[in-house]
Amino acid sequence: MRADLRPRVRPTIIMDTVEDLISRLFSRGLDHRVCLEPVDLIKYRKRRNRNARRRKINNANYRRNRRKRRKEEMLAKVQKIKDSKLVINLSSIPELDPKIYLYLAKGLNFVEAAKGDKEDLLFDTQDFIRKLAWRMFFKSIGQENHQADEEDLHAHMKPKGTSHPVFSHPILDQVKTKLLGWVSNVELTSPRKNLNVQELQGKKLLLDLIKKERVFITKADKGGATLVFDFQKVVDIISEEVSDQRKYIKVDKSVEKKMEETKKKIAATVLAHQRAGNITEKDKTVITGLNEQNNMKHNPEYKAVPPKIWPLFKVHKLSQLQIEQRVTPPQRFINAAKYGPLYRLGQWSSPHLTKISRDYCGEEFILDTPHLLRQIDEFNREHTGDNLLLATLDVEALYPSINPQLALTAMAEAFAEDSTKSDGIKAALEDFTELSLEESFVTFRGSCYKPLIGIPTGGCDSRQIADIFLHWLMFTKMKDHISQWSSIQLFKRFIDDCFIIWKGLKHQFSLFVSNLNAVAENFGIRFGSWEIGKSVNFLDLTLYLDDQNKVQYKIYTKPTDARNYLRTDSFHPTHVFRSVAFSQMLRVVSRNSQDDTRFEDMEQLKKDLKRSGHELGQLENLEPLVYRRYVAPEDDPFVPGTTPESLVFPVNYMREIPELRKLLKEIERVVQPVLGDTKIKVATRKGTSIGNRVIRNSAIGKAPVRSLD
Numbered sequence: 001m002r003a004d005l006r007p008r009v010r011p012t013i014i015m016d017t018v019e020d021l022i023s024r025l026f027s028r029g030l031d032h033r034v035c036l037e038p039v040d041l042i043k044y045r046k047r048r049n050r051n052a053r054r055r056k057i058n059n060a061n062y063r064r065n066r067r068k069r070r071k072e073e074m075l076a077k078v079q080k081i082k083d084s085k086l087v088i089n090l091s092s093i094p095e096l097d098p099k100i101y102l103y104l105a106k107g108l109n110f111v112e113a114a115k116g117d118k119e120d121l122l123f124d125t126q127d128f129i130r131k132l133a134w135r136m137f138f139k140s141i142g143q144e145n146h147q148a149d150e151e152d153l154h155a156h157m158k159p160k161g162t163s164h165p166v167f168s169h170p171i172l173d174q175v176k177t178k179l180l181g182w183v184s185n186v187e188l189t190s191p192r193k194n195l196n197v198q199e200l201q202g203k204k205l206l207l208d209l210i211k212k213e214r215v216f217i218t219k220a221d222k223g224g225a226t227l228v229f230d231f232q233k234v235v236d237i238i239s240e241e242v243s244d245q246r247k248y249i250k251v252d253k254s255v256e257k258k259m260e261e262t263k264k265k266i267a268a269t270v271l272a273h274q275r276a277g278n279i280t281e282k283d284k285t286v287i288t289g290l291n292e293q294n295n296m297k298h299n300p301e302y303k304a305v306p307p308k309i310w311p312l313f314k315v316h317k318l319s320q321l322q323i324e325q326r327v328t329p330p331q332r333f334i335n336a337a338k339y340g341p342l343y344r345l346g347q348w349s350s351p352h353l354t355k356i357s358r359d360y361c362g363e364e365f366i367l368d369t370p371h372l373l374r375q376i377d378e379f380n381r382e383h384t385g386d387n388l389l390l391a392t393l394d395v396e397a398l399y400p401s402i403n404p405q406l407a408l409t410a411m412a413e414a415f416a417e418d419s420t421k422s423d424g425i426k427a428a429l430e431d432f433t434e435l436s437l438e439e440s441f442v443t444f445r446g447s448c449y450k451p452l453i454g455i456p457t458g459g460c461d462s463r464q465i466a467d468i469f470l471h472w473l474m475f476t477k478m479k480d481h482i483s484q485w486s487s488i489q490l491f492k493r494f495i496d497d498c499f500i501i502w503k504g505l506k507h508q509f510s511l512f513v514s515n516l517n518a519v520a521e522n523f524g525i526r527f528g529s530w531e532i533g534k535s536v537n538f539l540d541l542t543l544y545l546d547d548q549n550k551v552q553y554k555i556y557t558k559p560t561d562a563r564n565y566l567r568t569d570s571f572h573p574t575h576v577f578r579s580v581a582f583s584q585m586l587r588v589v590s591r592n593s594q595d596d597t598r599f600e601d602m603e604q605l606k607k608d609l610k611r612s613g614h615e616l617g618q619l620e621n622l623e624p625l626v627y628r629r630y631v632a633p634e635d636d637p638f639v640p641g642t643t644p645e646s647l648v649f650p651v652n653y654m655r656e657i658p659e660l661r662k663l664l665k666e667i668e669r670v671v672q673p674v675l676g677d678t679k680i681k682v683a684t685r686k687g688t689s690i691g692n693r694v695i696r697n698s699a700i701g702k703a704p705v706r707s708l709d
Contacts, residue, residue, distance in 0.1 A: 074098050074099075074102065074198060075098060077098075077101075077102060077105075078098045078101045078102070081101050081102075081105045082101070084562060084563070084564075085223070085225050085323075085560050085561075085562050086104070086105045086107075086225065086226065086562045086564055087101050087104045087105055087225070087226045087228065088220075088225050088226070088227050088228070088315060088323060089228045089326070090227060090228060090229050090315075090323075090326045090327075090328065090329075091215055091228050091229055091230045091233075091326075092230050092233075092326075093214070093215070093228075093230075096228065097202065097205050098198075098202075099198045099199065099201045099202030099205060100202045100205055100206045100209075101202070102198050102199050102202050103195075103199045103200075103202030103203045103206060103690070104202075104206070104217070104226050104228075104690070104694070105564075106195070106199065106567060106570075106690060107564050107565075107566065107567055107570075107690065108219060108226060108689060108690050108691030108694075108695065109566050109570070109689050109690075109691060110566070110567055110570045110689060110690045111570050111571040111572060111653075111686050111687045111688065111689050111690075112194065112195055112571060112687070112688070112690070113190075113191040113192060113193055113194045113195075113571040114190075114191070114571065114687050114688070115188055115189065115190040115191070115654070116188040116652060116654030116655070116656060117188075117652065118183070118188055120652050121183055121186075121188075121651065121652070121654075122180075122183050124649070124650060124651045124652070125179050125180065125183050125651075127650075128179070128647075128649045128650075129172075129175065129176055129179060129180075130161075130162075130163075130164050131647065132172065132175065132647065132671070133164060133165050133167055133172055134161075134165050135647060135675060135678075136167065136169055136171075136172055136671075136674050136675065137165040137167040139674060139675055139676075140167070140169075140674075153351040153352065154283070154286050154347070154348055154351070156347075157286045157301075157344060157347055157348065158286065159297070159299035159300075159301040159302070160299075160301070169674065171670060171671055171673065171674055174670060175667055175670060175671065178663065178666070178667065178670075179663070179667070182659075182660075182663055186656055186659065188654060188655075188656060189655055189656070191571065191654075191655050194569045194570065194571060203693075206694060207693065207694070210231075210694060210696065213231040213232070213699075214230070214231060215228055215229065215230065215231055216228075216229045216230065216231045216233075216234045216696075216700065217229075217694040217695055217696075218234075218310075218312075218313065218695060218697070219691070219695070220312075220313060220314075220315045220316070220560065221312040221313060221314045221315070221316070221332065222314070222316050222558060222560075222561075223315065223316050223558050223560040223561040223562060224561060224562045224563075224564050225315060225560060225561075225562045226562075227313055227315060229313075229328075231700075233328070234310075234311065234700055235445075235700060237311055237328070237331065238309060238310065238311065238333075238444055238700060238701070239444070239445075241309070241311075241333055242309065242442070242444050242449045245452075246452065246453070247400070247451065247452055247453055248442075248449040248450065248451055248452060249449065249450050249452055250447055250448070250449055251441060251447075251448035251449065251450050253448060254448075255306050255443050255446065255447075255448055258441060258448045259304060259306060259341050262341040262342065262439045262441075263288075263304065263341050265435065265439060266287070266288060266341065266342070266345055266435065266439075267288050267290065269431055269432065269435050270283075270284050270287050270288050270345075270432075271284065271288075271290075271294070273424075273427070273428045273431065276424070276427075277424060278422075278424030278425065278427050278428045279424070279425070279428050283348065285297070286344070286348060287344050287345055287348050288302075288344075289301075289302030289344075302344075304339060304340055304341040304343070305339045305340060306340065306443040307335060307336055307337040307340035307341075307342075307441065307442050307443060308336045308442060308443060308444070308697065308698060308700075308701040309333055309334065309335055309336065309442040309443075309444055309449075309701065310333070310334055310336065310697045310700055310701070311331035311332070311333050311334070312331060312332050312333075312334060313328075313329040313330075313331055314329050314330045314331065314332065315329045315560055316558045316559070316560045316561075317329055317330050318560075320559075332397075332457065333457060334457050334458045335440065335442050335451070335456040335457050335458045335459070336442075336458050336697070337440070337456055337458050337459055337460075338458065341439075342435075342436050342439060342440065342459075343460065345432055345435070345436060346436055346459050346460030346461045347460050348432070349429055349432050349433060349436075349460070349461045350460045350461045350464065352421060352425060352429055353429065353433075353461050353464035353465070353468075354464055355420060355421070356414055356415065356418045356420070356421065356429075356464075356468070357414065357464040357467040357468045357471075358467075359417075359418060359420065360414040360417060360418070360467075360468055360471060361467055361468070361471045361493075362471075363375075364471060364475070364491055364492065364493050365467065365471075365493065366492045366493065366494050368494075369539050369540055369541060369591065370590065372492060372494070372499065372538075372539065372541075373541075373553065373590070373591070375490070375492060376490075376543070376551050376553065379489075379490050379501065379551065380550045380551055383489065383490075384548075384549065386549060387503055387504065387505075388489065388501060388502070388503055388545060388549050389501075389502045389503075389504070389505075389506065389509070389532050389533060389534065389545075390499075390500070390501060390502070390532070390533065390534065390535065390536045390543055390544070390545060390551070391499075391500040391501075391502050391509055391530065391531065391532040391533075391536060392497065392498065392499055392500070392530060392531045392532075392536045392537070392538050393497075393498040393500060393513065393527055393530045394496050394497045394498065394527070394528055394529055394530070395470070395496035395525060395526070395527055395528065396526045396527070396528035397454075398466055398470075398495065398496035398525075399454050399455055399456070399457045399462060399466060400453055400454035400457075401453075401454060401524050401525050401526070402454055402455050402465070402466060402469050402524070402525075403453075403523065403524050404437040404438075404454075404455060406469065406473075406523060406524075407433075407437070407455060407465050407468070407469045408430070408433065408434055408437075409472075410468050410469045410471075410472035410473070411429075411430065411433060411465065411468055411469075412430065413472055413476070414468045414472070415429070415430065433461065433465065436456075436459065436461070437455060437456075440455075440456045440459070443701060444701045445701065445702070446702075463495060466495060466496070467495065470493065470496070471493075473520065473523055473525060477519070477523065478516065478519045478520065481515075481519050482512065482515045482516060482519065483515075484504070484508060484509075484511060484512035484515065485512075487502055487503050487504040487508060487509075487512070488500055488501070488502060488503075489501040489502065489503050494539060497538065497539065499536075499538045499543070501551070502532065506532050506533075509530075509532045510532075513527060513530055537556045538556075539556075540555060540556055540557075540591070541553045541554070541555065541556050541591060542554050542555070542556040552593045552594055553591065553592070553593050554591065554592045554593070554594070554597040554598075554601065555587075555588060555591045555592060555597075555601050563608045564612070565580055565584065565608060565609060565612040566580050566612065567612050567613050568612060568613030568614055569613055571653065571686075571687055572653065572686060573653060573657065573684050577613075577614065578618075578622070581609055581614055581618075581619060581622055582622060582625070582626060582629075584605055584609070585602065585605060585619075585622065585623060585626040586626050586629060586630060588601045588602050588605050589602070589626055589627060589630045590630055602623070606619050645675070645676070645677070645678045645679070646678065646679045646680070646681055647675075647678055647679070647680045647681070648680075648681050648682075648683050649664060649680060649681065649682050649683065650683045650684075650685060651682060651683070651684060651685065652684070652685050652687065653684040653685065653686060653687060657682065657684060660682060661682055664680045664682065665680075667680060668680050
């Protein structure tokens with residue numbers, strides 16, 4: 001065959017078969033002059049197989065190296081989580097699966113992205129229409145003040161309404177049509193997942209351990225760390241606590257019978273005060289759920305649940321070595337009386353006792369850190385002097401140490417000094433408090449236990465009782481018996497933590513504490529750890545004296561504080577992340593009296609927020625607004641302006657919230673002729689968080705399932 005008639009085949013092209021070669025040649029338009037030569041297929045197939053084996057080996061090596069690299073990256077992340085104390089494993093499991101660490105490190109407030117539920121949306125929409133109908137009804141009859149009275153201290157206790165007014169209006173019908181039409185037509189979409197494959201696997205592994213009662217997940221008492229314990233270990237800790245006959249006595253009654261007995265005693269006491277005119281008919285209903293005929297209402301808010309007990313672990317009391325050795329931290333036990341039979345009684349008493357206790361404690365009382373800072377700034381303006389020291393002092397186990405009878409005595413004295421409440425209210429408060437202390441109980445593993453000492457730690461009115469008792473003890477029973485009290489230049493107390501500015505020497509303060517305990521032991525109280533010097537830590541502050549003996553302050557962070565903020569990939573509205581950053585930056589600015597420490601803390605906060613997903617540029621843009629708010633809060637754009645009235649539309653957070661807001665803006669204009677200048681606000685409820693899934697305190701107290709064998 002002549003060379004010019006041979007097919008022009010590129011030597012670089014590798015054909016699989018002769019048929020492929022022929023098809024390619026014909027596709028290029030061969031004519032009758034083209035002839036084919038034999039192809040060496042054996043040699044080609046060997047080369048092809050050799051290349052395939054090489055590719056297979058290379059791909060296997062790549063996958064193996066990728067798995068190794070990913071595992072190394074995951075282990076490095078887990079080590080960072082451990083070092084930053086985001087998750088602390090105190091269980092007997094030698095090493096938790098790294099994926100569990102990744103899942104828990106997202107934070108207990110982290111919400112997994114989820115599609116909205118149409119049934120929930122329809123229910124929320126119908127409830128909003130019901131509230132809108134009532135608002136229009138009250139406007140139509142000229143009753144402008146249809147909302148809760150500002151003087152009503154118990155508006156939060158009212159059961160959720162379900163009734164609809166007998167009222168119709170064309171505008172209301174128009175709004176119904178728009179809203180219900182939008183709900184029926186809207187297509188709820190699934191948001192992008194915010195947990196990766198490893199985190200989802202960690203979630204599955206952890207929930208399986210929880211279901212099998214292998215581990216118990218809880219939040220540290222202070223610092224925000226997530227703690228992992230053996231489930232049985234926590235059960236044994238609670239069992240040991242309630243079995244201590246010095247603290248608890250087992251009630252020889254079933255849980256149901258004890259709860260029913262307690263509710264009857266509450267109803268009898270409340271009815272007696274209602275008949276005596278000390279409280280109103282409305283108060284009786286709010287507390288007990290009894291209507292005017294003394295028949296029980298069927299609102300779910302009046303259905304009580306058994307009070308439980310569980311521990312809060314003080315991991316901040318442990319050293320790093322103790323954490324590594326997995327030492328069980330000290331605990332303080334919570335009597336979880338929320339929604340229990342005594343809960344509504346305490347809720348009714350709480351606002352009254354709050355007013356009385358604050359007036360009774362006077363200048364000694366501090367509400368929170370900003371309140372303390374205002375007192376310190378005032379002290380710096382009015383006092384000068386040398387030989388000043390700062391000191392802190394706290395009460396050991398305050399709530400379990402308070403004698404209930406002495407607490408009632410202190411409350412009687414506080415009531416005698418009070419002029420804001422009527423004698424009838426005071427009489428009711430005294431009896432209600434005494435009843436709460438006498439009938440307090442907890443349930444654990446199907447049994448009831450009555451505390452023999454102290455007052456309930458988780459009661460609605462426990463703080464107010466503790467404030468009154470400590471003020472009565474220190475300023476009525478102890479002050480006149482301690483000569484060193486005159487050395488105190490400033491005394492401030494937050495529940496059981498005291499801050500003192502002392503004029504004197506350290507050994508004199510030590511003697512003061514000794515004398516304090518000598519008197520306090522007669523009342524069952526002991527002042528424990530104390531600190532004195534030029535610098536002390538109190539609440540979330542480090543307070544120190546400068547060269548002019550002025551008290552300065554900066555933020556104090558405990559070594560076990562995880563500094564874990566809500567991650568920006570959590571399924572929350574975007575304004576929540578901005579609010580978190582803004583509030584934390586404002587906290588740094590307001591809790592530092594000097595520019596150098598303020599700058600250091602602000603830089604550290606930015607690093608922490610960046611680790612939680614915030615962009616550094618956005619934080620830099622937010623910083624000037626924070627300083628403007630600190631200097632002139634009335635000019636800040638974050639401070640909302642006054643609106644005549646507002647109507648709230650609560651709804652679960654979902655991707656379609658912007659559409660709903662746009663629709664409600666249109667409805668605002670539609671209802672304006674009837675309601676006037678009314679702003680409709682959307683209040684979004686967060687979805688199920690990691691904490692909701694993994695923290696199951698109620699499971700600890702449940703009675704074990706009995707075997708049928």
